[in-house]
Amino acid sequence: MNNCVMCSTGLKFMNTPTFGAGKLSDGGIVCTSCYKKINNANPSVAFKLKKYTLQQVQEILQVKADENNSKNSKLDEIKTELKNLNLGNTSLFLGRKEINELPQILAEGEKINNVIQGTYNNGHGILVSTNRRLIFIDKGLIYGLKVEDFPLDKISSIQYETGLLLAKVKIHTSGNIAVIDNVEKTSARQFAEFVRNYISQPKEQQTVFVQNNGEPSILDQIEKLAKLKDNGILSEDEFTEQKKKLLEKL
The missing domain is CATH 2.30.29.30 (Pleckstrin-homology domain (PH domain)/Phosphotyrosine-binding domain (PTB))
Structure with missing residues (x-):
């Protein structure tokens, strides 16, 4: 019996996505739990999982994790900022x-x-x-x-x-x-x-609007998105949408 290529869980009938939905383009199979993680990160990728390799899927999950970490860190800063306003x-x-x-x-x-x-x-x-x-x-x-x-x-x-x-x-x-x-x-x-x-x-x-040089610049983020698009991780539409959001911050 095969194991999930992401978490090494032994694959059985009850924890394997039906109709081959959990199979990757390089032959690996993910369990139902890992499939749900992929779907939560990017539903369009989960829907066409057979087109992606394990490495590409892991990069997608890492990008999502980085986004969530950045969001949570920013939210903590905002809450502290609001608290200090009294x-x-x-x-x-x-x-x-x-x-x-x-x-x-x-x-x-x-x-x-x-x-x-x-x-x-x-x-x-x-x-x-x-x-x-x-x-x-x-x-x-x-x-x-x-x-x-x-x-x-x-x-x-x-x-x-x-x-x-x-x-x-x-x-x-x-x-x-x-x-x-x-x-x-x-x-x-x-x-x-x-x-x-x-x-x-x-x-x-008045307080001047400044770019935080401690974080990746808008151009750096767009370059990263372009790389993901070239690797087939992001579609043209997804790349265009994310690029538009970044340019709106300039």
Whole structure:
């Protein structure tokens, strides 16, 4: 009886993917557990596993592991950054789903300086202020992730209005007004005043966006993706999509 080429588990009927789905192009076979790992990393690769060698599959899993490690490390940094802000509101607790998305949303060198929670365009999420923009993030259960940003240099003014229990924040940009409703009154006032003071400062006094030279550059990451494409690990469409995401960070 053969063993799984990835984890060396003895292959039996109960732990072998059916209809030869776990067979690789170089003749090796993976067990059901390893097949699931491949599927979680890249479903399109798992679906056409017979086209890939063991080495290619291992490289795919390593790329995915590196991405997850980078994401978790970035998320830990963001959570520490938010904790150090001492905002004193419930936004960080109630907006946990949205905060977990920040590693993919924030660009290199982009720093958070304030957060509030509220509703916008019928979505409930958080409004994040950074040294570059305001970002409304809504991670819904049904409609998935929605992100809309307002570059600081496009914001003409920011206001707040308080009601009996809650408040709203109004962001004025090029003749348009974005209204964030259902915000805590104290948080709305502090957020609006902070952003107003921040955008009124001379550009040289605002936090400057810088590239973190300790991490691979965008060009280095694109070169790595191109190598994976040349080796047949990424399809042309997958390469184009990932390249586009990287270029958007420039």
